[in-house]
Amino acid sequence: MTEATPAPAPARTRHAALVWMTSQSPIVVTVLALVLGFFVGALIIITTTPAVLDAWRGLFHSWGAPGDALKVTFDNVGAAYRSMFTGSVFDPAQLWHSMTTGKGFDASLTPISETLTYATPLIIISTGVGIAFQTGLFNIGANGQAVLGGIAGGVAGSMLHMPMILHLPVTLIAGIAGGMVCGVIPGVLKAFTGAHEVIVTIMLNYVIYAFLLFAVLSTAFQQPGQSNDISRTMAPSAQLPPLFGAASGLRVSYGIFVALAVVLFAWWFLDRSSIGFDFRVTGANPSAAKASGISSRTVIVLVFLISGGLAGLAGIVQAASTTHYIDGGFLIGNAGIGFTAITIALLGRNRPMGILLSSLLFAALGVGGRTMQAATGIPLDLATVIQSIVVLFVATPVLVKEIFHLRAAKTEVLQLATQGWGS
Amino acid sequence: MSIAPAPAPTQVATFRPSGRTRIISIIMIVIGLLTALVFGLGSAASAHSSLTFTPINLANAPWHLGRLTLLTRWTNVILGLITVALGAEVFLRQPRRGVMVRFGVVAVLFLLALLLWASRAPGPSQVGYVNVTAVLIGSSEVAMVLIFGALSGLMCERSGVVNIAIEGQYIGGAFFGSVIASTTHDFFLAAIAGMVAGALLGLLLAFLSLRYLVDQIIVGVVIVTMISYLSSYLNLQVLTPYPQYNTGNLAPNLPIPLLSKIPIIGPVFFNQSAFFYLMLVLVGVISFALFKTRYGLHVRAVGEHPHAAATVGINVVRVRYINVVLGGAIAGIGGVAFMASQGQFQPGYTSGLGYIALAAMIFGRWRPSGAVAASVIFGLSVYLSENLQAYSIPISTEILGMFPYIITIVVVAGLIGRVRAPGADGIPYRHD
Numbered sequence: 001m002t003e004a005t006p007a008p009a010p011a012r013t014r015h016a017a018l019v020w021m022t023s024q025s026p027i028v029v030t031v032l033a034l035v036l037g038f039f040v041g042a043l044i045i046i047t048t049t050p051a052v053l054d055a056w057r058g059l060f061h062s063w064g065a066p067g068d069a070l071k072v073t074f075d076n077v078g079a080a081y082r083s084m085f086t087g088s089v090f091d092p093a094q095l096w097h098s099m100t101t102g103k104g105f106d107a108s109l110t111p112i113s114e115t116l117t118y119a120t121p122l123i124i125i126s127t128g129v130g131i132a133f134q135t136g137l138f139n140i141g142a143n144g145q146a147v148l149g150g151i152a153g154g155v156a157g158s159m160l161h162m163p164m165i166l167h168l169p170v171t172l173i174a175g176i177a178g179g180m181v182c183g184v185i186p187g188v189l190k191a192f193t194g195a196h197e198v199i200v201t202i203m204l205n206y207v208i209y210a211f212l213l214f215a216v217l218s219t220a221f222q223q224p225g226q227s228n229d230i231s232r233t234m235a236p237s238a239q240l241p242p243l244f245g246a247a248s249g250l251r252v253s254y255g256i257f258v259a260l261a262v263v264l265f266a267w268w269f270l271d272r273s274s275i276g277f278d279f280r281v282t283g284a285n286p287s288a289a290k291a292s293g294i295s296s297r298t299v300i301v302l303v304f305l306i307s308g309g310l311a312g313l314a315g316i317v318q319a320a321s322t323t324h325y326i327d328g329g330f331l332i333g334n335a336g337i338g339f340t341a342i343t344i345a346l347l348g349r350n351r352p353m354g355i356l357l358s359s360l361l362f363a364a365l366g367v368g369g370r371t372m373q374a375a376t377g378i379p380l381d382l383a384t385v386i387q388s389i390v391v392l393f394v395a396t397p398v399l400v401k402e403i404f405h406l407r408a409a410k411t412e413v414l415q416l417a418t419q420g421w422g423s
Numbered sequence: 424m425s426i427a428p429a430p431a432p433t434q435v436a437t438f439r440p441s442g443r444t445r446i447i448s449i450i451m452i453v454i455g456l457l458t459a460l461v462f463g464l465g466s467a468a469s470a471h472s473s474l475t476f477t478p479i480n481l482a483n484a485p486w487h488l489g490r491l492t493l494l495t496r497w498t499n500v501i502l503g504l505i506t507v508a509l510g511a512e513v514f515l516r517q518p519r520r521g522v523m524v525r526f527g528v529v530a531v532l533f534l535l536a537l538l539l540w541a542s543r544a545p546g547p548s549q550v551g552y553v554n555v556t557a558v559l560i561g562s563s564e565v566a567m568v569l570i571f572g573a574l575s576g577l578m579c580e581r582s583g584v585v586n587i588a589i590e591g592q593y594i595g596g597a598f599f600g601s602v603i604a605s606t607t608h609d610f611f612l613a614a615i616a617g618m619v620a621g622a623l624l625g626l627l628l629a630f631l632s633l634r635y636l637v638d639q640i641i642v643g644v645v646i647v648t649m650i651s652y653l654s655s656y657l658n659l660q661v662l663t664p665y666p667q668y669n670t671g672n673l674a675p676n677l678p679i680p681l682l683s684k685i686p687i688i689g690p691v692f693f694n695q696s697a698f699f700y701l702m703l704v705l706v707g708v709i710s711f712a713l714f715k716t717r718y719g720l721h722v723r724a725v726g727e728h729p730h731a732a733a734t735v736g737i738n739v740v741r742v743r744y745i746n747v748v749l750g751g752a753i754a755g756i757g758g759v760a761f762m763a764s765q766g767q768f769q770p771g772y773t774s775g776l777g778y779i780a781l782a783a784m785i786f787g788r789w790r791p792s793g794a795v796a797a798s799v800i801f802g803l804s805v806y807l808s809e810n811l812q813a814y815s816i817p818i819s820t821e822i823l824g825m826f827p828y829i830i831t832i833v834v835v836a837g838l839i840g841r842v843r844a845p846g847a848d849g850i851p852y853r854h855d
Contacts, residue, residue, distance in 0.1 A: 044653075048660045138640060185832075193446075195836035198587065198640055199785075202778045203828040203835075210828075214821035339648045346641065381656035388649030395642065396635045 026349060032400050033393035034361075041386040042077045045378060052076050080378050087371020088115045088364035106248050111367070113250040117322060119363035120252075121146070121314040121331075123259040126341040126359055127266045128310030130350035134270060135303045136283035141186055141201025142311040143338025144208035145179040146331050149312020150319045151215050152178025154231050154326045157238030157319070158221075164237035168320075171238040172258070175316025176309040182208060183308015184301065191297040197304075205338070213328050229328030240321040253321035262310060266352040269306075279303060311338070340366070340384070343391040362387055444517050447837045451510030451529050458533055459503025462540035466495040470543040473552035478560065478690050486686045490552060495543040502536045523786065523793075526837070530800050530830065534807055541814040558803075559691045561810065564764045565776075566802025567695075567702050568593070571757025572780025573787065573794035574709055575621075578750035580789060581713060582743045583726040583847040587643030588628050589754045590777025591650040595620035596758025598654045601768035602662075604672040604759075610697060613672075614759050621755015622748050624650065629747040633740050636851040647777070655770035662768065674698060674763035698760035705753065710791040722746060726845035729852045739852050754780075775828070779805070782831040789845060797834075804830050 046052050055072035086092075088111050098104040125142050132139040139145075153175030160167060186200040215221050216229045223230045240253040270276040282289040282299045290296060314337070319326055331337045344362050348354030369383030393400050400406075472495045476488035509525050512518075538558070544551040572589045579586035596617030604613035624646055632639040662669040674696035682693040713719040721742055724732040729739045754777070761776070762768055783801050787793025808826040811818075 044656070048657060050664070138644075140644060189832070189836040193836045195832070198644075199778060199782055199835050200832050202775060203782075203831045206775050206828040207825045207832075210821045210824040214819055217819075217821070339644075342644060343648070346645075379656045379659040381652040381659070384652035385649055385656060388645050388652070391645050392631065392642070392649070395637045395645070396631055398635055399631075 026397075028406070029397045029400050030347065030394060032404055033390050036393050036400065036403065037386045037390035038081070040389050041382060042081075044382065044385065045077050045080055046073055049076050049378065076376070080372050080376050080382075083372045083375035084365070084368030084383075086368075087111055087375075088368035106250060109250060111371075113252040114367045115360065115364045116252040116256055118367050119359045120255040120259045120321065121318040121337060122340060122344060122359040122363055123356055124262045124317060125311045125314035125337055126344035126348065126355045127262050127352060128307040128314070129338075129341045130345035130348065130352070130355050131266060131270065131279065131310075132303050132307040133345055133350045134283045135279040135299060136286065137190070137300065137303050137307075138198050139183070139186075139201060139304065139307045139311075140198055140338065140342065141182065141204050142307065142314075142341050143331065143336045144201070144205040145182040145308040145311035146315035146318070146337055147208050147212050148182040148315070149175040149177075149179035150315035150326050150330055151212060151221075151231075152181075152312065153238075153316030154234060154319055155221060157234035157316075158232035158325075160238075161235065162237065167235065167237040168240070171234070171320060172313060172316055175312045175319075177312065179308040179310065179312015179315065180305050181308075183304040183311065187301040187304025187308075190304075191300040209332055212326070212330060212332075216326060216328055216330075223325065231326040234320060234324045238320060239324055240317065242321075251322060255317040255321040258313070258317055260356075262313070263352045263356050266355075270352070275302065311341075340387065343387050346391045347394050444522060445514060447522060447526060448510045448514035450833065450837065451513060451526065452507050454529055454533055455503045455506030455508075455510055457503070458506055458536045459500045462536045463496050463499035463503055466499065466540060466543050467545070468496055470495040470546055472498065472539040472543045475552050475554050476556050476687055478554065478556040486684070488686055493539065495539055499536045499539055502532050502539075506532050523788070526834075527786075527796060527800055531803070534803055537807065537811070541811055541816045547814075547816060556687055556690055558806065558810075559687070562799070562803040562806040563691055563695070563699070564802075565805045566798045567699050568757050568761045568764070568776060569780045569783050569798035569801055569805075570702050570706065570795055571760060572754050572777050573784040573798050574705060574791065575750040575754035575757065576781045576784040577713075577789060577791060577794055578709065578746045578753065579625075580784070580845055580848050581726045582722045582746035583729060583845055583850065583852065584629070584632060584743050584747050585639045585643065585849040586625070586628065586747065586750055586754075587640050587778075587781065588624055588646040588650075588751075589757075589780055590773060590775065591643075591647035592621040592624050592751050592754035593758035593761060593773045593777050594647075594650050594654050595624050596755035597762035597773065598657065598758075598768050600755075600759030600762045601672060602668050604763070605668050605670050605767075610672075610674050610759075610763060613763070614698070614701075614756055617755040617759030617762075618752040619755070621758065622752040624755075625748045625751020626744075628751070629744045632851065633743055633747075636853065639849055639851075651771065654768070658768065658770050669767050672763060673766045674760075696760070696763060698756070698763060701756065702760070706791050706795055713791070723845070726847055729847050743852070776805075779827060779831055782835050785844075786834050788843075801827060801831070 052069075052073050055069040058069070086094075090108060090111055094104065095108045098108045125146055129139050129142050153171045156174035157167070157171040160170065162170070182204060185204060186195075186197045189195040189200050190197045213229060216231045221231050223232050240255045240258070242248065242250060243252050243254060243256070244250050268276075270280060278289065278294045278299055279302075281292070282294060282296060286296065289299070315331060318331060318337075340362060344358045345355060347362070348356070348358035365383045365387060366380075369380040372378055372382070373380040471492050474491040474493070476490075477486075506529050509529055513522055513525060538553050542551065542553045572593065575589055575592065576586050599620040600613040600617040603616040604610055607613070628639070628642055628646060631637045631642045658669075676694050677697055677700070679693040683689045685693070711719075713722060721732065721737050724735075725737060725739050725742045732742075733739050757780075758773070761773065765772065779801050780798070783797035784794045786797035786800075787795070804827040808823045811823055812820050
């Protein structure tokens with residue numbers, strides 16, 4: 001800590017901004033990490049796509065022009081990343097078509113609507129994970145908490161009957177409560193027995209996955225007349241309606257406002273409320289927090305209540321705005337939402353605004369990944385691999401700067417630490 | 424945030440008999456009462472449970488043991504009362520040592536009572552008996568995989584690095600092990616491939632956490648996520664179009680002459696795959712290396728108090744690099760062993776075994792022998808949760824499936840704090 005404080009402002013002020021950008025600001029590292037992530041992703045595509053490999057193999061057999069092999073390579077990688085973009089942001093051809101003909105605007109808005117739909121639960125759940133991180137706690141159990149929230153909310157939404165003005169809030173609150181029930185277990189165990197939250201939450205995830213199957217196959221909750229692992233459909237009064245009406249075909253729902261409200265709440269909570277201040281002190285320096293009279297047990301339990309509650313809210317928002325039912329793979333299949341949330345929180349540096357932007361980015365990656373899979377046959381899982389690589393680089397700013405020969409403070413680490421088993 | 428001071432060694436030896444011991448004893452008593460009431464008095468007075476010992480696939484074994492028939496009700500009542508007695512003893516005496524051993528005994532008694540209850544006849548079961556040898560063989564396969572993982576965690580944590588990426592190293596090992604075993608039909612090469620995959624993931628963990636001081640748990644979790652999806656991607660992109668790279672690869676059993684003929688013990692310990700014997704050797708080697716060699720002393724010093732170790736000239740970072748890479752390699756072999764017991768690679772089929780292995784290591788108090796004992800108990804519970812359904816008991820598969828995970832939570836919650844992690848476990852080290 002003694003050496004290597006960040007370089008003092010250089011004499012030539014003209015370059016001060018540039019130096020700040022490259023050595024201090026997190027934005028540059030984030031962008032470079034994204035570049036590296038997509039670069040590694042491209043390498044993975046190149047080394048595993050048969051068409052590309054065949055093109056390079058042909059080079060050795062028939063002394064073909066290396067240009068051809070290169071062209072196949074760039075075509076494949078380009079097609080993959082292009083379909084990712086057109087599937088998640090907009091398709092220029094479609095947009096041009098609707099602008100020139102005045103028709104099909106819904107179709108050209110579909111990608112961005114899908115990205116927002118996908119981002120809605122991600123924003124909520126990642127905010128919860130981020131709040132826990134800011135307190136020095138690692139909530140890997142967000143996945144199970146979201147699932148339990150979805151189940152609780154799904155039960156309330158499908159089995160209660162009341163007017164929408166009551167039913168929707170009751171459903172959302174049931175979801176929050178479900179997440180809290182699942183979240184408070186690791187919180188209490190951590191606070192009172194010292195059991196590390198990482199192991200407890202991972203194990204609870206598996207318990208909840210089993211419980212999900214049990215619930216959707218139970219006679220009470222299973223869709224009547226079905227033998228599959230599918231739940232009852234939520235009543236229309238418990239659903240989050242689509243923002244532009246069902247007729248538009250755009251799936252983005254009022255849930256996005258719930259997500260924005262959560263981001264606002266998190267910003268207020270962490271930056272303005274006194275409990276939030278206690279949280280951050282506990283995360284930054286547990287012994288200082290203890291010395292100033294903050295009860296670490298209370299903080300731990302509260303963090304897990306809030307983090308779990310938000311995860312549960314994410315689960316029920318997902319169910320209430322898209323499928324309106326729950327199945328055996330709810331939020332688990334493909335990218336388990338809880339693990340995506342961890343990467344999003346890390347990428348957004350646990351700040352509400354950062355999390356909002358990272359959620360949009362990773363939602364676009366996920367949605368685009370589906371388009372990529374449909375268009376090029378490259379499996380969607382690649383999107384999650386890229387996300388993980390980006391996060392590894394974001395967590396290692398010094399490495400990123402070394403790769404790009406930027407000035408780096410030697411002591412720079414992601415300001416984040418979890419606690420070991422013993423403590 | 425940078426360097427937390429290592430805990431004072433006074434915390435080490437003494438432990439206060441506290442409320443925690445009481446909680447564990449109460450849990451034990453509750454388990455005992457459940458055993459006696461549900462599994463004991465819950466069975467009809469006329470119900471019998473039969474235990475058989477001759478393994479099904481060893482019909483021509485040179486020995487044949489008859490079946491042992493017990494009255495289900497009273498056997499389980501006795502098992503429950505023994506459990507209650509153990510719990511009461513812990514509650515009243517608050518022993519300083521051996522609480523975990525007693526807890527392990529309670530877990531085994533509970534699983535035994537569950538088996539007896541599930542297989543009682545007349546009862547819901549069509550099977551009507553428990554083949555003890557088959558249960559032990561099945562559990563030993565799971566336990567073997569867990570022991571590889573627990574040893575990996577032990578190697579890393581004894582040197583002060585938390586390796587939560589064991590799950591990822593399993594997956595990496597299983598994937599490359601399957602590809603190599605399918606193409607070369609050689610399990611030795613497959614084991615090497617798995618070792619390399621695991622070691623590379625260990626190296627990644629070491630590189631990021633030792634050189635760049637990134638939080639070890641975060642790196643570990645992200646590595647697991649990355650490798651899970653990378654393996655799923657490769658499975659779809661490569662193994663599905665070319666199924667010949669992922670075909671049946673059950674490791675053959677290598678019976679040891681004479682020893683494998685011993686009743687019960689023979690088939691469980693001496694008629695196993697090469698991975699099983701390798702695991703046994705590794706347990707011995709690591710125990711010896713950790714506690715009897717100079718290097719082991721260095722490792723433990725680095726894990727307990729890196730700054731003190733550095734002042735006597737031990738290269739802290741190098742020791743940690745070596746151990747984390749070796750630990751990764753061991754977990755990688757565990758992945759190959761798992762693949763070889765399942766026959767092929769499937770995405771996601773390790774289903775948290777890596778984390779259970781970590782819990783087994785904690786349960787085993789960061790000692791090889793303890794890790795083995797804990798892995799055996801976890802292996803038994805994982806195996807039973809997957810196979811009890813054969814007895815058509817009135818508990819759904821899903822609820823049974825929760826069982827090992829709940830046990831893990833209880834163990835971790837009940838025992839952490841009673842057991843002491845290496846002093847510098849999980850704390851980044853910066854030389855200054």
